Amino acid sequence: xxxxxxxxxxxxxxxxxxxxxxxxxxxxxxxxxxxxxxxxxxxxxxxxxxxxxxxxxxxxxxxxxxxxxxxxxxxxxxxxxxxxxxxxxxxxxxxxxxxxxxxxxxxxxxxxxxxxxxxxxxxxxxxxxxxxxxxxxxxxxxxxxxxxxxxxxxxxxxxxxxxxxxxxxxxxxxxxxxxxxxxxxxxxxxxxxxxxxxxxxxxxxxxxxxxxxxxxxxxxxxxxxxxxxxxxxxxxxxxxxxxxxxxxxxxxxxxxxxxxxxxxxxxxxxxxxxxxxxxxxxxxxxxxxxxxxxxxxxxxxxxxxx
Numbered sequence: 153x154x155x156x157x158x159x160x161x162x163x164x165x166x167x168x169x170x171x172x173x174x175x176x177x178x179x180x181x182x183x184x185x186x187x188x189x190x191x192x193x194x195x196x197x198x199x200x201x202x203x204x205x206x207x208x209x210x211x212x213x214x215x216x217x218x219x220x221x222x223x224x225x226x227x228x229x230x231x232x233x234x235x236x237x238x239x240x241x242x243x244x245x246x247x248x249x250x251x252x253x254x255x256x257x258x259x260x261x262x263x264x265x266x267x268x269x270x271x272x273x274x275x276x277x278x279x280x281x282x283x284x285x286x287x288x289x290x291x292x293x294x295x296x297x298x299x300x301x302x303x304x305x306x307x308x309x310x311x312x313x314x315x316x317x318x319x320x321x322x323x324x325x326x327x328x329x330x331x332x333x334x335x336x337x338x339x340x341x342x343x344x345x346x347x348x349x350x351x352x353x354x355x356x357x358x359x360x361x362x363x364x365x366x367x368x369x370x371x372x373x374x375x376x377x378x379x380x381x382x383x384x385x386x387x388x389x390x391x392x393x394x395x396x397x398x399x400x401x402x403x404x405x406x407x408x409x410x411x412x413x414x415x416x417x418x419x420x421x422x423x424x425x426x427x428x429x430x431x432x433x434x435x436x437x438x439x440x441x442x443x444x445x446x447x448x449x450x451x452x453x454x455x456x457x458x
Contacts, residue, residue, distance in 0.1 A: 174363040178356040189271045193237040194344035202336050222312040226254045238271030243421040250428040261431040265438035266305025270410045283393035292453045293407050300445035358384045358416035385414030404447045411446040412439050
């Protein structure tokens, strides 16, 4: 590891221009995509959890969470939040529920297998409208991404169908009424900023690593794109959209990259859940299955609608 880090330092000194460009690109991703979509949602969601909104949405989603995914009804909040705000919000709210003793660590690991979704605005706006200039393909990618994720959740939780998954009411959340709104808002902002800066740091490091590997290792363009997508999803998607290739293959590659998330996103998840010692392995296996299923579904939908 020491030798590896020394090689990175040497590269950063000798090829500083490429490194600076990678850092600037990571900051632009964070500033233009991650921060505007995730930070406000993190703050408001944190406040909602403080005021007991988990119990309300838990009642609404109780039936599908308990009968389809065989998890306590409180986990419905995590599913809803991950669908609307995108990753790594699923990891953040799963960690919060475990820390509040609303679900067990084992249930948290199972919940993570199907609460990994990209922000819908990113797929429809950035990918569909801007990068691919085709809103219909953006919709197909979004449908495939979400559908395959829910299928993964069912497959991973099917064997727990006979397990009693009713929420333990002894751990029922009591809304935080002893603090005023100003105190809750301040704590929510600080908590959300800590998470956002963690995301910025991880995205930056993985973009630098991806740049170094692309410079050192000589690979065919398609393999270079796949390697970049495995390391950092956003950079991989940008490279796919810039290269001339069959539209169907391009769509499949982008869908698989989004569903896998890239090791950058995986490291974000690890950084968030490590505090509660939630297992990462089920999440990793689920992402591979998620990418394969999403690719198959988007292939079928593309043949029908495009």
